[in-house]
Amino acid sequence: MQNKWQYFLMLVPGIVLTFIFCYIPLYGVIIAFEDYNVGMGFASPWVGWKNFQYLFSQPTFVRTIWNTLFISVWKLALGIVVPVIVAIFLNEMRSNRLKRFYQTLIYIPNFLSWVIMAGVLMDILSSSGAINLILNKLGIGTVNFLGSPRVFPWTMIFSDVWKGFGYGTIIYLAALTGFDPALYESAMLDGASRWQQIKRITLPLLLPTIILMLVLSLGNVLNAGFDQIYNLYSPSVWETGDIIDTYVYRLGIQQAQYSVGAAVGLFKSLISAILVVTSYVLADKVAGYRIL
Amino acid sequence: MKKKTTVFDVVLAVVMGIVCVTCVLPFIHLLAVSFSSSTAVAAGQVAFWPVDFTTASYEYVITGGKFLRAMSISLQRVVLGTLLNVVLMVLTAYPLSKDNLPCRNLLSGFFVLTMLVSGGMIPTYLLVSGLGLKDTIWSLILPGALPVYNMIILMNFIRGLPHEIEEAAWIDGASPFQTLVQVVFPLLGHSLATVGLFCMVGHWNDWFSGMIYMSDPANYPLQTYLQTLLVNFEQLLQSDTTSNIQEILSRMNARTGRAAQLFLGALPIMCVYPFLQRYFTKGLTLGSVKG
Numbered sequence: 001m002q003n004k005w006q007y008f009l010m011l012v013p014g015i016v017l018t019f020i021f022c023y024i025p026l027y028g029v030i031i032a033f034e035d036y037n038v039g040m041g042f043a044s045p046w047v048g049w050k051n052f053q054y055l056f057s058q059p060t061f062v063r064t065i066w067n068t069l070f071i072s073v074w075k076l077a078l079g080i081v082v083p084v085i086v087a088i089f090l091n092e093m094r095s096n097r098l099k100r101f102y103q104t105l106i107y108i109p110n111f112l113s114w115v116i117m118a119g120v121l122m123d124i125l126s127s128s129g130a131i132n133l134i135l136n137k138l139g140i141g142t143v144n145f146l147g148s149p150r151v152f153p154w155t156m157i158f159s160d161v162w163k164g165f166g167y168g169t170i171i172y173l174a175a176l177t178g179f180d181p182a183l184y185e186s187a188m189l190d191g192a193s194r195w196q197q198i199k200r201i202t203l204p205l206l207l208p209t210i211i212l213m214l215v216l217s218l219g220n221v222l223n224a225g226f227d228q229i230y231n232l233y234s235p236s237v238w239e240t241g242d243i244i245d246t247y248v249y250r251l252g253i254q255q256a257q258y259s260v261g262a263a264v265g266l267f268k269s270l271i272s273a274i275l276v277v278t279s280y281v282l283a284d285k286v287a288g289y290r291i292l
Numbered sequence: 293m294k295k296k297t298t299v300f301d302v303v304l305a306v307v308m309g310i311v312c313v314t315c316v317l318p319f320i321h322l323l324a325v326s327f328s329s330s331t332a333v334a335a336g337q338v339a340f341w342p343v344d345f346t347t348a349s350y351e352y353v354i355t356g357g358k359f360l361r362a363m364s365i366s367l368q369r370v371v372l373g374t375l376l377n378v379v380l381m382v383l384t385a386y387p388l389s390k391d392n393l394p395c396r397n398l399l400s401g402f403f404v405l406t407m408l409v410s411g412g413m414i415p416t417y418l419l420v421s422g423l424g425l426k427d428t429i430w431s432l433i434l435p436g437a438l439p440v441y442n443m444i445i446l447m448n449f450i451r452g453l454p455h456e457i458e459e460a461a462w463i464d465g466a467s468p469f470q471t472l473v474q475v476v477f478p479l480l481g482h483s484l485a486t487v488g489l490f491c492m493v494g495h496w497n498d499w500f501s502g503m504i505y506m507s508d509p510a511n512y513p514l515q516t517y518l519q520t521l522l523v524n525f526e527q528l529l530q531s532d533t534t535s536n537i538q539e540i541l542s543r544m545n546a547r548t549g550r551a552a553q554l555f556l557g558a559l560p561i562m563c564v565y566p567f568l569q570r571y572f573t574k575g576l577t578l579g580s581v582k583g
C-alpha cells in the first residue's frame with residue numbers, strides 16, 4: 001500500500017467536524033460546575049457541585065426522573081411485545097401478497113416526524129375528535145387524553161408503540177423468515193397445532209433476537225421521547241408528563257439557565273453512557289452482537 | 293407446504309387488517325378534513341371522505357407563502373445536508389475499513405465515543421451560537437454532518453467487498469483517492485442509497501434544530517414551521533390581514549388549514565418510505581456484520 005497519507009487526508013474533514021461539534025460540547029459540560037455567563041463562555045466562575053445540589057433539591061426535577069423511567073420502561077416493554085406478536089401473526093398468514101401489503105401499511109407512521117404525528121394525534125384525540133366521538137357512541141364518555149395527568153403518560157406510551165411497532169415488526173419478521181421450514185413440517189407430521197408450533201418452535205427461536213433488541217434498547221431508558229412529549233404536553237400534565245429532556249429544554253434554553261441545564265444534561269449523559277456500555281457488553285455476551 | 297384455509301386464517305387476516313387500518317385511517321381522516329369546508333369540520337361531520345369539497349386550505353398554503361418559504365428552506369437543507377453527510381461518511385468509512393491503517397482502532401474509537409457520550413443540548417447550543425451559526429442553514433447541517441452510526445454501517449459494507457478489486461487498482465498504480473472514487477464508490481450502490489435515504493428523512497423530519505437555532509421565523513424549515521402551527525395557528529390566521537387572503541380565510545378554518553399543511557409535510561416521506569422499506573432489513577443486517 002503506497003500513499004498511505006492519503007487515507008489520513010480523507011479522515012481530516014470528519015475528524016475536524018466531529019472534534020468541533022462533538023468534543024468541544026463534551027468539554028463544554030464543565031459549565032455544569034460553573035456559573036455560566038455569556039461574556040466568559042466555558043471559562044466562567046467555578047461553583048463546584050452547587051448546580052447539582054440545586055437540582056436535586058427541586059421536587060420538579062426529581063419528579064421528571066420518575067416520569068422518564070415510568071414512560072420509557074413501559075414504551076420499552078410494549079415496544080417489544082407488540083411487534084413480536086404482530087410479526088408472529090403476519091408470519092402465520094397464508095396469503096403472501098396480503099402479508100406484504102399489511103407490512104407496508106404498518107410502518108407508514110414510523111418514518112413521519114413527531115410534529116406531524118402530534119398534529120394528527122391532537123386532531124383525533126381532542127374532546128371533539130374522532131376517538132372521543134366513538135367513545136361517546138359506545139357510552140364510555142369523553143376521555144381527556146392529552147390534558148389529564150392520569151391519562152397523559154398512557155397516551156404517550158400507546159401512541160409511541162403505535163408509531164413504532166412497524167419498525168420492530170420488520171426486524172422480527174426478518175428473523176422469522178430465516179427459520180428452517182423443516183422444523184415446522186416435522187412438527188406438523190407429529191400433529192402439532194399451529195398454536196403449539198408458535199409456542200414450541202417460533203418463540204424459542206425468536207428469543208435471541210428479542211433479547212438482543214431488549215439489551216440494545218437499555219441505553220435509551222433515559223430517553224422517554226422528547227420530540228413526542230414536547231409536541232403534545234402542556235403545563236396541566238407536567239406532574240406526570242414532564243421528562244428529563246423537556247425539563248432541560250425549558251430550564252436551559254427557554255429560561256437561559258445554561259449551567260443548571262448542562263448539569264441535568266451531564267447527569268443524564270453519564271447514566272446513559274453507563275447503560276449503553278453495559279448493554280453492548282451484554283449484547284456481545286448474550287447474543288454475540290458487535291457493532292465494530 | 294399445502295394447508296387448507298381454516299377459520300383461523302380468516303380471523304387472522306381480519307384482525308391484522310384492523311391493526312393495519314389503525315395505521316392508515318388517521319391520515320385519511322387528515323386528508324378528508326383538509327378538503328372539507330370549515331362548517332362541516334366544525335360540526336364533526338367529516339370522517340374519511342371530504343364533506344362540502346373545497347380546496348380553500350390548499351389555496352391558503354399557496355397564497356399564504358409561509359408554507360412554501362419553509363419548504364424551500366427544508367429542500368435546501370435536505371440537498372445540502374445529505375450531500376455533506378454522504379461525502380463525509382464515504383471519506384471516513386473508507387480509510388477506517390482498512391485493517392492495516394496505522395492507529396485504526398484509536399481513530400475509530402474517536403468516532404464511536406461520540407455515540408456513547410455527548411455534551412448534551414445546552415453546550416452544543418452554546419457552541420453553535422458562539423460560532424455565529426444561528427439563523428444560518430449551517431446550524432442545521434454542520435452539527436450532525438457525520439452520522440457515525442450510518443458511517444459504521446457503510447464501513448462494514450466496504451469491508452465485505454472483495455479485496456481483489458482494490459488490489460487490482462493498486463497494482464495498476466491507482467492512489468487511494470483514485471481507488472475510492474473510481475473503484476469503491478461505484479460499488480457502494482444499495483448500501484449508500486440506504487444510509488443516504490435515512491439521512492434525507494432525518495433532515496426532512498428534524499424540527500428541533502430549526503426551533504432552537506433560528507430566531508427569525510422566516511428562517512424556519514418546514515417541520516419547525518409546522519410545529520408552530522400546532523401551538524398557535526389560530527392566532528396566526530387572525531393576525532393575517534393581507535387583503536387577498538381574506539376571501540380564502542372565510543372558506544377555511546385553523547383545523548382544515550392545519551390538516552392540509554400537515555398532510556403536505558408528510559407527503560414526501562410517504563412517497564419515499566416504500567424505498568426505505570426495501571433497503572431497511574438490508575441496512576439493519578449490515579450493521580451487525582462483524583469484520
